[in-house]
Amino acid sequence: MIWSSLFPNAVLQTWRRTGLTGRLATGLLAIIVFTLVWDALANMVDARIRWPLTGLAAAAGWARLGLSIRPMLVLMIVGFAFDSVSGAPFGVFPLVFLSTYAVLASTSLLLGSEMDPVTGSILPFLGMGFGVFVLWVFASVLASAPINPIPLLIAWVTSCVFYALFEGLFDLHSFKTSATSG
């Protein structure tokens, strides 16, 4: 992983021992911090780049563990926050994030140990693409007309870049969970 080489061993050891709640909190914090920093940077350089759907990246990362109630709850909260900020009707982003989470988690359960590394690497990006598609469908239905997909595609690309860079923060495989899952 790219990010793991940046931290000293002590930090990595602590991260490995961190439980599910701690990792979820870290992921949530990463979403908040990144969204704020992105907004500030975009304002500084007067950029109009589509901000990544960090919640989508979180859904893709957390779904690797399979279904779990706490990630769903966090995704719901993040989704409502996205609804508030983006001006979307309440419920759209929770649905998008949860559907992405459900599809990826189901696929991971379905394929299980048969999944090869290449598929495992590509699957989160495809899952995020599915989430963006769901978002486009909802937006088009609410607008009563197909909306321009280009901004959403750009958001998908930035989300993929965000996921590739920070996927470690959304990894729920901990020492504890590995031990319990055997």
Next chain:
Amino acid sequence: MASFSQYGRRKRPLRQLALAVFIVLSLALLVAQTAPVISRNLTPVRTLAGDLQTFGDRREQTVAGDEAPGIWARLTGQADTARRIKQLENEVAELSRYRQAAIAMNERFFAYQAMLNAVDDAPIDWAQQSKTVRIVAETDGPFADTLLADAGRRSGVQVDDVAFNEMGLVGRVIAVGERSSRILMITDFNSRVPVMGERSGVRAVLYGSRDLVGRLSDLPEDDGFIIGERILTSGEGGVFPRGLVAGFVYGSPRDWRVRFTMADARGGFVRLLPPPTIPSPEAEPATDDGETVEAAVQVDDAPVVSE
């Protein structure tokens, strides 16, 4: 890249149920918002989120319409320029309102004039007849309070041209060179300007006194100005056009003073306007058929002889 796992397979049905419940809840909320009552109840949540989002944001709009500058603008110095541009835009917007009002009043004025069949000078076309010149020197020594402008005969400046700036009357041209002209300010001792009160209508003569304060004299004994009213040129004497602002009156009936408004201008430019031209009266006004009025009256008064 971490691999997918099958953690917690035993609790899967419960989690699947939870996932379904969350999705259904979200969908229900989405559908419920089609009802205006529910949508209205969610508005405060959205406005709160909007407030939080715009807090410290450079796109935040204040009541005055100003835009809070971003960090980048502050660092590069663009913030001051942007603020100045915004300020000038506001001034232009405000002046545009006055311009519209002036146009409307002008139209009404001419309509009234036509209805009354009033005889008046030709209206002054300020844009066409006046020219803007720059003040290059100011002489405020003990002998004369004058300004030197950078335009003279070559630019069409003439002696007795009236000078005014954006705040009011400045003076009149007393000497013209090829490329320069000298303006005697109304603050000079030698300056005499026929004026009137804007509201009271009282006529007087405004004297300069070299200290940005003028004195009013030769006004009727039983009349007085209203303190605070504007003093305008009356147009009498034909040197200054009627209606130019000279200042504001203050003081007492024994000693009326005028605070000149021209001093409030900061531009360093004045506009020069040719003095009003009043045609000399004819010695014997002629009728249409060439006879004098007196003769015509005599003809009219002649007894009619009936055959």
